[in-house]
Amino acid sequence: MATTTETATGFDLALSEEQELAQRTARDFAREKVLPRAHDIDEQGKVPRELITEMASLGFLGIYAPESYGGAGLDALSYALVSEEINRACASTGVVMSSHVSLVVDPLLHYGSDAQKDRFLRPLATGAKLGCFALSEPASGSDAAAMRTSARRDGDGWVLNGTKNFITNGASADIAIVFAQMDPKARHRGIAAFIVEKGTPGFSVGKLEHKLGIRGSDTAQLNFQDCRVPAANLLGEAGAGFKIALSTLDGGRISIAAQAVGIARACLEDSLAYAKEREAFGKKIVEFQAIQWKLADMATEIDAARLLVWRAATLKDRGEDHILAAAQAKLFASDVAVRAARECVQIFGGYGYLTDFPAERHYRDAKITEIYEGTSEIMNLVIAEEILKE
Amino acid sequence: MAASDVKFLVCLKQVPDSTVRVKVAADGKSIATDGITWSISPYDEYAIELALEHKDGDPSTTVSVVTVGPARSRDALRQALAMGCDDATLVIADDKAGGLDVAKAIAAIVKEAKPDLVLCGKQASDDDQGLVGPALAEALGWPHVGMLTKIAAAGDGVELWREIEGGHEVWSSTLAVVGLVHKSAKEPRYPSLPGIMKAKKKEIPEKDLAALGVTPGAPRAEVIAMEPPPQRGGGKILKADGDVKALAVELARLLHEEAKVL
Numbered sequence: 001m002a003t004t005t006e007t008a009t010g011f012d013l014a015l016s017e018e019q020e021l022a023q024r025t026a027r028d029f030a031r032e033k034v035l036p037r038a039h040d041i042d043e044q045g046k047v048p049r050e051l052i053t054e055m056a057s058l059g060f061l062g063i064y065a066p067e068s069y070g071g072a073g074l075d076a077l078s079y080a081l082v083s084e085e086i087n088r089a090c091a092s093t094g095v096v097m098s099s100h101v102s103l104v105v106d107p108l109l110h111y112g113s114d115a116q117k118d119r120f121l122r123p124l125a126t127g128a129k130l131g132c133f134a135l136s137e138p139a140s141g142s143d144a145a146a147m148r149t150s151a152r153r154d155g156d157g158w159v160l161n162g163t164k165n166f167i168t169n170g171a172s173a174d175i176a177i178v179f180a181q182m183d184p185k186a187r188h189r190g191i192a193a194f195i196v197e198k199g200t201p202g203f204s205v206g207k208l209e210h211k212l213g214i215r216g217s218d219t220a221q222l223n224f225q226d227c228r229v230p231a232a233n234l235l236g237e238a239g240a241g242f243k244i245a246l247s248t249l250d251g252g253r254i255s256i257a258a259q260a261v262g263i264a265r266a267c268l269e270d271s272l273a274y275a276k277e278r279e280a281f282g283k284k285i286v287e288f289q290a291i292q293w294k295l296a297d298m299a300t301e302i303d304a305a306r307l308l309v310w311r312a313a314t315l316k317d318r319g320e321d322h323i324l325a326a327a328q329a330k331l332f333a334s335d336v337a338v339r340a341a342r343e344c345v346q347i348f349g350g351y352g353y354l355t356d357f358p359a360e361r362h363y364r365d366a367k368i369t370e371i372y373e374g375t376s377e378i379m380n381l382v383i384a385e386e387i388l389k390e
Numbered sequence: 391m392a393a394s395d396v397k398f399l400v401c402l403k404q405v406p407d408s409t410v411r412v413k414v415a416a417d418g419k420s421i422a423t424d425g426i427t428w429s430i431s432p433y434d435e436y437a438i439e440l441a442l443e444h445k446d447g448d449p450s451t452t453v454s455v456v457t458v459g460p461a462r463s464r465d466a467l468r469q470a471l472a473m474g475c476d477d478a479t480l481v482i483a484d485d486k487a488g489g490l491d492v493a494k495a496i497a498a499i500v501k502e503a504k505p506d507l508v509l510c511g512k513q514a515s516d517d518d519q520g521l522v523g524p525a526l527a528e529a530l531g532w533p534h535v536g537m538l539t540k541i542a543a544a545g546d547g548v549e550l551w552r553e554i555e556g557g558h559e560v561w562s563s564t565l566a567v568v569g570l571v572h573k574s575a576k577e578p579r580y581p582s583l584p585g586i587m588k589a590k591k592k593e594i595p596e597k598d599l600a601a602l603g604v605t606p607g608a609p610r611a612e613v614i615a616m617e618p619p620p621q622r623g624g625g626k627i628l629k630a631d632g633d634v635k636a637l638a639v640e641l642a643r644l645l646h647e648e649a650k651v652l
Contacts, residue, residue: 017465021472021586029580059583072583082583 013310015081022078025058026085034089041216042361047093049172056127060086060097065105065125069117076251077313080258084306087262088269091365092216094259099168099217100124102252102373104131104177107193111236111244120175120195132173134164134222135245141166142378144179144245145188149224151180156231158194160224163206168372170220171205174198178224179241191241195233202227213364250323251316252373253330257309260333260369261302267337267344267362268298274348274357285347294343302340305333324386331379334369341366394450398441399505400475401496401526402434402457404466405516412618419613430466433511435578437571440541441509442474442579452476456499458492460485464594471589472581478594481602491599491606493525498602500530505566507548512536512570520570527568534568535561541569 015023033054041047055061063079065071079101087094108121123129140146149162160180167176176196183190196203206221236244272295275286285291312325341363345352352359370376406412407427415422430438438455445451455470457463458481467478481495500508508530513520527534539558540551547564553572581589599606626644630637646652 017468018586018590020465021469021581021589022583024469025472025580025583025586057582058580059585063583067584067587073587074583078583 015077018074019078019081022063022074023081023085026060026082029055029058030085030089034086034093038090038093038361039355039358041090041092042365043215043355045215046218047090047096047216051093052096052130053127055086055093055097061100061127061130062105062125063101065109065121069109070122070126071105075313076254076316077310080254080309080313083255083258084262084265084309087259088265089262090216091259091263091362091368092214094262095168095214095217095368096130096172098252098255098259099133100131100173102255103133103248104173104175106251107133107177107235107244107248108195110247111193111240115232116195116235124175129174130169130172131175131177132167132169132222133248134167134170134176134178136164136166138163138165142375145191145242147179147181147191149178149180150184151182151192151194153182154228158192158229158231158234160194160196160202160227160229162224164222164224166209166372167220167222168217170222171208171218176203176222177235178222179245180224182238186239188242189239191245192238193235193241193244194229195235196224196227196229200227200229212367213361214368215364249373250326253326253379254309254312254316254322256369256373257305257312257326257329257333260330260337260366261306261309263362263366263369264298264302264305264333264337264340266358267340267366268295268302270358270362271295271298271344271347274351278349291347294347298340298343301336305329305336308332324383327374327379327382327386330369330374331376331383334366334376337366337369394448396444396448396451396507397503397505398444398451398453399500399503399508400434400437400441400453400455400470401508401510401522402438402455402466402470403431403511403514403516403522404428404457404459404463405431405514408432408515414616414618419616421616428462428465430469431511431514431516433513433515433571433573435511436573437509437511437569438470438473438475439576439578440538440569440571440574441507443576444541445474454478454503454505456481456496458483458487458495458599467594468589469581471592471594472585473579474585477592480594480596482596482598483606486609487599487606488609488611489519489521490525490610491604493522493529494604495599495602496522496526497529498604499597500526507541507566508532508568509538509571510568512538512572523568523570530566530568532566532568533563534570535563536570537572538569539572539574 059072060082062071063074064076067073083098105124112121124131135144137147152159178194178196179191181190182192202225204223206223209219275291276284278285308329312322312329315322315325345359345363348357348359351357407429410426413422441453445453453475454477455467455475456479457467464480467480471478510523524534535550535552537552538550539553542549544562547562550561550563552559628637628641
């Protein structure tokens with residue numbers, strides 16, 4: 001008969017020593033270097049480049065890329081831990097990191113040739129260069145296969161024409177992964193992914209978007225006008241672009257879910273601190289059950305969301321299918337973040353509506369987690385498809 | 391100081407993290423340690439930084455770390471390795487081991503490792519005794535310099551900068567020497583993620599006091615009671631009801647006679 005004293009198998013929630021250390025480094029760095037700047041980053045609409053450089057020197061920008069390519073050689077779970085900590089301090093800084101790691105370093109790691117890894121992955125993993133992922137267009141977001149940016153074969157290279165929209169890090173990135181349609185009739189089978197360097201003739205940055213939240217990360221339009229890209233910069237097979245985009249986003253969702261957990265945790269921690277100080281009717285507001293219930297709900301939902309994130313990351317680390325787990329983590333965690341932010345503003349009351357306090361920033365930052373890297377509606381679609389497969 | 395191959399040994403102590411809200415334990419003479427976060431004592435982190443800065447400038451430098459404490463102290467050593475230290479030794483001892491016993495144990499490690507410089511934080515942030523560093527120097531018969539903020543090579547010895555009121559002094563010393571490190575302008579580095587992975591591959595040998603020839607003596611000092619500081623009383627508000635001058639006189643009197651700050 002099996003006994004309950006065997007600990008080698010079963011559901012183990014313990015982090016490894018290096019995962020704990022990574023979490024701790026990120027927590028200390030976020031608290032000491034990022035949090036004090038979060039208000040200014042939001043107000044001035046810019047994450048200082050030196051902050052990104054500092055994150056790069058700590059290995060955050062190549063966290064799970066192998067050491068042989070200049071990465072830190074950790075895993076997806078460590079990345080989720082680091083993401084939560086950075087986003088707990090500042091969601092703008094968090095998304096600069098996550099767009100770079102999940103959407104650029106990751107596909108190069110999985111689909112890049114050895115030569116591409118040497119040339120592009122290495123400077124991205126060390127953080128010497130910053131990356132962006134150019135999939136969305138003015139007329140195609142969730143329906144990515146409807147993209148109009150075209151790729152035409154021309155001698156030993158490709159010529160790109162079109163416009164990409166809502167590109168996180170678009171203005172500051174040195175390297176872009178750009179998706180383009182080779183044959184519109186082939187729909188998603190006609191899409192290819194290209195590595196395009198800033199400075200390539202015909203590639204320019206268009207207007208910068210003004211956003212509700214995550215205002216410190218730049219969101220830009222990218223324009224391609226007869227932009228010639230060498231054949232060596234084709235990522236994966238021609239026609240595999242759609243698959244690359246979707247599988248990249250599957251993994252990326254884990255870090256957006258971790259971002260949502262980080263924002264929700266900021267809401268809880270700030271609410272707790274405020275409720276213990278603020279007095280009404282002769283006592284601290286934390287003594288009122290109305291406030292306690294909000295805090296208890298927030299804490300429970302954050303824990304549940306975090307467990308979904310850790311599960312998805314662990315599946316990814318084991319090389320197992322994580323499409324369903326990642327979509328569930330993102331759907332749930334983003335919902336938790338938005339709700340936690342609403343309650344945070346409510347607990348702060350009138351002060352929650354002022355930019356002098358962090359609550360309104362969390363409220364504005366939380367919303368995007370329900371939209372980017374797959375809207376909540378797309379998450380539901382993915383989840384439904386997965387559970388209907390059986 | 392020799393031009394290359396300088397050996398540092400940094401002694402560190404694992405203490406409750408500065409963010410921990412300390413509570414007195416049920417026994418009334420220690421702190422409750424359940425579930426608290428432990429860290430390298432802050433002055434010890436400055437000591438590590440000082441040694442690693444030297445290593446940054448001269449890669450032939452070796453920076454070793456040692457701690458004397460319970461098994462959980464291994465985490466602090468792992469963190470020091472992740473910051474960039476080369477090797478670490480854990481001497482297992484009860485966390486109530488007396489400062490003199492700790493100093494004797496480290497002295498035994500020093501005799502084996504033969505470092506050129508031994509650095510300690512000037513005091514640990516838990517008991518603030520500041521005992522181990524000077525006791526270690528005494529046990530070794532080495533000179534020691536306190537309030538250290540900078541180390542510079544000078545001939546065969548070193549120049550040691552120490553902070554004093556309104557400025558600094560520069561002392562010179564022969565090697566070997568024990569330095570007690572104060573807070574300096576350069577903040578201790580974070581352990582980097584690549585550093586964490588390098589540290590993972592390193593073994594941390596474990597020794598016990600007996601193997602180092604140290605027999606813990608009976609405690610020479612004992613904590614009898616520990617209590618949190620009294621709750622702060624409410625402030626006193628003076629009402630301004632027209633006579634501002636009388637109010638100022640009263641305020642001055644209170645500051646002088648009651649608060650005793652004037």
